[in-house]
Amino acid sequence: MLKRFLIALAAAGVALALAAPALAVSVHVRVEGETRTIFGQAQPLLQVKTNPLDALESASVAGEFYYHVTQTSFGPYVDQIGRYPAGGSSGWVFKVNGASPPVGADGVTLHDGDTVLWYWATFGPTGGPKTLLLQRSKPKNCYRVVQQDDAGKSTVAPGAVLRVDGRAVATKRGAACVGRHVGLVRATLTGDVRSNALR
Numbered sequence: 001m002l003k004r005f006l007i008a009l010a011a012a013g014v015a016l017a018l019a020a021p022a023l024a025v026s027v028h029v030r031v032e033g034e035t036r037t038i039f040g041q042a043q044p045l046l047q048v049k050t051n052p053l054d055a056l057e058s059a060s061v062a063g064e065f066y067y068h069v070t071q072t073s074f075g076p077y078v079d080q081i082g083r084y085p086a087g088g089s090s091g092w093v094f095k096v097n098g099a100s101p102p103v104g105a106d107g108v109t110l111h112d113g114d115t116v117l118w119y120w121a122t123f124g125p126t127g128g129p130k131t132l133l134l135q136r137s138k139p140k141n142c143y144r145v146v147q148q149d150d151a152g153k154s155t156v157a158p159g160a161v162l163r164v165d166g167r168a169v170a171t172k173r174g175a176a177c178v179g180r181h182v183g184l185v186r187a188t189l190t191g192d193v194r195s196n197a198l199r
Helices: 002-023 052-063
Strands: 025-032 037-039 045-048 067-072 075-081 090-096 115-122 131-137 142-148 154-156 161-164 167-170 175-177 186-188
Touching (some): 025 052, 037 052, 052 067, 052 075, 052 090, 052 115, 075 090, 131 186, 167 175
Antiparallel strands (some): 025 037, 025 045, 067 075, 090 115, 142 154, 142 175, 161 186
């Protein structure tokens, strides 16, 4: 009887161990601070439990950076990442696949392959900053930059500058070729959140 119980218990443990990964999803995560990237320029894949708040936790563990959450009547609120606490019209917000969900970070269910961006934002009369998305284009070593608003709508980013190997390459209508390079390519535009990085 005891032997049968121990075998059943061991089988249940194996089943739980095998089922555990199914509770997690693989998502791309990046955290952009006020003056620099805090985590994940190239948006690495991380195992995350279910939501963007979990994605921030996974990134914090992987990147060894501090963040703080305050519990409010509306739910958890991320009031600090790295050295910058939220205050006044500035604070920490997130997007999933380029759009700002109308719910808190614990209220969005993530799926495999999603992209989560946490970023520092200063809000004005017209809202927060747009975020930049860098995409590869043809021919080789050419890139396209788009701006995404809170709804995730993408438009060309005129005036964006590509940064690579210590040099700046101006874009025309949001596109440019950088030639041969060693480092990662990123896009910046005054007033917007810097882009992801690509090889």
